[in-house]
Amino acid sequence: MLSWLARMASACWKPVRRYVRMNKDDSNDGDSSLGDSLLWSRDLEKHSLGEFSFAVVQANEVIEDQSQVETGQSATFVGVYDGHGGPEASRYICDNLFLHLVRIARENGTISEDVLRRAFSATEDGFLTLVRRTCGIKPLIAAIGSCCLVGAIWKGTLYVANLGDSRAVIGSLGRFNKIIAEQLTRDHNASMEEVRQELRSRHPDDSHIVVMKHGVWRIKGIIQVSRSIGDAYLKRPEFSLDPSFPRFHLPEPIRRPVLTSEPSVCTRVLQPNDKFIIFASDGLWEHMTNQEAAEIVYKYPRTGIAKRLLKAALNVAARKREMRYDDLKKVEKGVRRFFHDDITVVVIFIDQELLGKKISVPEMSVRGFSDTVGQSNFNVLQGLM
Template sequence: MSTEILKQVIVDTEAGFIEFARNNYQQHRNPVISVVSSGCLICVIWKDTLFVANVGDSRVILGSHKGKFKRLHIDQVVRDHNCQNWDIQNEIIESHPNDHRRLVEVNGKWRVRGLSEISRCIGNAYMKNKEPFTDASNFEAPLGHRVSLDFEEPFLSAEPEVYSRVLKDTEKFIIFGSGGFWKKITIKEAAYIVNTRPRNGIAKRLVMLAQAVAALERRKRYNDILQAPKSSHVSGRRVVADDGSRTDFHDDMTVIVVYLDKMPNGGVRPQIRSYRGHSNTVRSSDFRNLDDM
């Protein structure tokens, strides 16, 4: 295992998806695939070494106990590529110095061309490749995903941030979370909960807390989220949102917590407590797993 292997995995994933989107667009089977995107976070623990590759706004948080009093220390292992971060904004400005619309603020959030909150992702082919996704005279992106055709350089990238480190005895847990989760819960809040609460069901606890925050922001009750229609749906070339749907409260959330317990022989044995709040489809999540539990 190496960081180069993880880089290549994401390169191959992006190439495969772009080809899939191109075939669907050219053959008029499902042209909306050209505006579908996702973050991609890959983590491997190999021979006591943590390897991470990230593209998008997911985060990896490493919790450690340090010092005489074993105080909690928190590290964000790799950057998230959210346009609210100053360093990401500077990258976009430097890559498109002559485009005054490279960053547009929409509802208090900075977005690439007013469309994407993240600068790197898998997919969103129409913002990376003019041909064939925007040169065609009949191109019509779904409402909320439209971009003018006057760009020469790709607006988005699939280049991952990669990282590796040897795990130490002082490092106690890792939290992996998708962007939808970190929009509602801070790094410190998540780390404190994992450090102080029982392990059983910890990832579900984090997701439920994030949903409670989402409800509070909308001045709703937690049960209002659970009773809301579960997702938007895709109709033709347009993304149609149900009134008061779950996606109006929060984005899809995936959380995995790994505890780093020492084995007698000195190796690292991850104890995984994972909870998935999405379904493996090209459509929006219907969050069925949470209701089942």
């Protein structure tokens, strides 16, 4: 449905101009100085092993991407939460997952893969409890979910956990000073053959576990991602939606969960040639490869690099619709979704000379797009060895 709408929007770009913000400079087609009011960024901030850059652009009527960076004297946390069906799940994750991580890390005296998994599980349980309490007055909350990408740097080790198709890519310096992009996460998306095979092996008695619909592989003909927080109607029979919601209607009740909230987790001891990590929602990777993104980060100055990556993706999105970015950035939210998704980009730079050193780092909590900044709870981990 969305691809058909996108084609319609592309074919009707001139009529769509009546939806855009017009100003006195709008007639100047060459004016690239006009800002993009749907784009937010923090150009460069400090974290425990270097600096980070952060940018978000909105496409949906209500932004469904939520994100955060938490900095402390000995740790850094990044969260990118790409919601679908609405913003409730991604907002809930942004409010709760990091707090669960800090609590469980404090109880265990460390950060580990198991701590990350338990933080994801606690977040899933909490959101499903919220669904149970509110589905009587808002049944569609059972169809709201979110991808979830998390990274934590702790004592020189990077921990990454992922549900869905957001992606973490590390840039490392190879031979002849060439940057090498390595994807740290798996894409849990039915467009990938290995994901379809995984689903079929889990559901051997269900011939419709993955279905090609409008040229796109979808799980039960509905959703592309195979792992998420939320999407309760695809996990527990008690949350199944009645036929009055045809988009989410299943021909028969599920006998076991169709989706899972079990993250893929990886650990990497940071090496001297590891230079940066890009965390981004799938809206970025739809328009550029891992290597293209890594080369942009390596080639250009650090300040504003997340915004530069984001704008590079938006330029590609505009060209696909035979537009320029100067035209695209005038399009209102909602209509903008015909051209690109909400996109979140966080670039974490790794300065190895800071490893093991005590430096002054603001203990800061930054929420993407909402531009809220406060004190991070990472300070409670100060005493952990």
